[in-house]
Amino acid sequence: MTRNKVNYALIEDDTKRKISYDKRLKGLLKKTDELKTLCDVEVATVIYDPYRNEPYAFPNNNVVRNTFIKFKELPILDRSKNMVTREEFTKKRIKKLEEQLQKIRKENRVKEMTNEMYELFNRKTHSVDMSTSYLNDLRCVIKKNLKQVHELMIKEADGEGFTSNAPQPIVEPMLSSRDNFEGTMDPSPLLF
Known part of the structure; x- marks a missing residue:
């Protein structure tokens, strides 16, 4: 079964939006966990949404806190190495x-x-x-x-230029002397 093309815009219906949110959140968290496992990297995800009173932290609050502390302790140059502003991104x-x-x-x-x-x-x-x-x-x-x-x-x-193994007939070159053609040749005599 093929998927329908999704129009990326705000879903007006609250129940459909909540259903879509739950499905995509589940997929995002699954991808985050796969990234952590497959690449052996430290991953932290924080999601603010209207359906909870406090932010959702994945995998848990302690891991998220420790990850952000490590990030804040990095030198500014290392911290901002792969970050770009919207203006820089637009210029690029x-x-x-x-x-x-x-x-x-x-x-x-x-x-x-x-x-x-x-x-x-x-x-x-x-x-x-x-x-x-x-x-x-x-x-x-x-x-x-x-x-x-x-x-x-x-x-x-x-x-x-031939692909068969059978002997091919010898083709005479159109020019009397192929050696004279190897230098740069002015194409203007050939036009008229």
């Missing part, structure tokens, strides 16, 4: 999302230039007044694709 998250956005923009630009390259090869119309940055991006994409084609040709000529 924004930075990470900006990096992802830049990566996606770059990928989209390469795809756009690849499509433009294919349109040029198919002699579709193109703008005469292209900017130098646009032409440079297009040149880079064409160079990259030429390099990939060259590597595939070398693999095929060396027999690396």
Whole structure:
């Protein structure tokens, strides 16, 4: 049986909220105990809720008190090592999302230039007044694709691209001299 997707919002019905609270509290305490047992760490959980007059301490009050005392006795640097404020967390998250956005923009630009390259090869119309940055991006994409084609040709000529054990026919390279192609080659003569 599959679970229904839970909408994370305050449950308005008091009885449903209490039932959900009890189930999740039981699961949280089970996970806490598993963490303590499996990783051999000291764990203390304090829960304030509207259903009890005093806070719920797991595993018991003495363990919780001792754990917090040890924590308070740590030097400030060690104590705050893995702690972040909401502002720091938000800044880190924004930075990470900006990096992802830049990566996606770059990928989209390469795809756009690849499509433009294919349109040029198919002699579709193109703008005469292209900017130098646009032409440079297009040149880079064409160079990259030429390099990939060259590597595939070398693999095929060396027999690396074949999977069967049967003898393969020798394929003549398309260029008369493969050695001359290994240097950097200006792709512009191949475009027109």
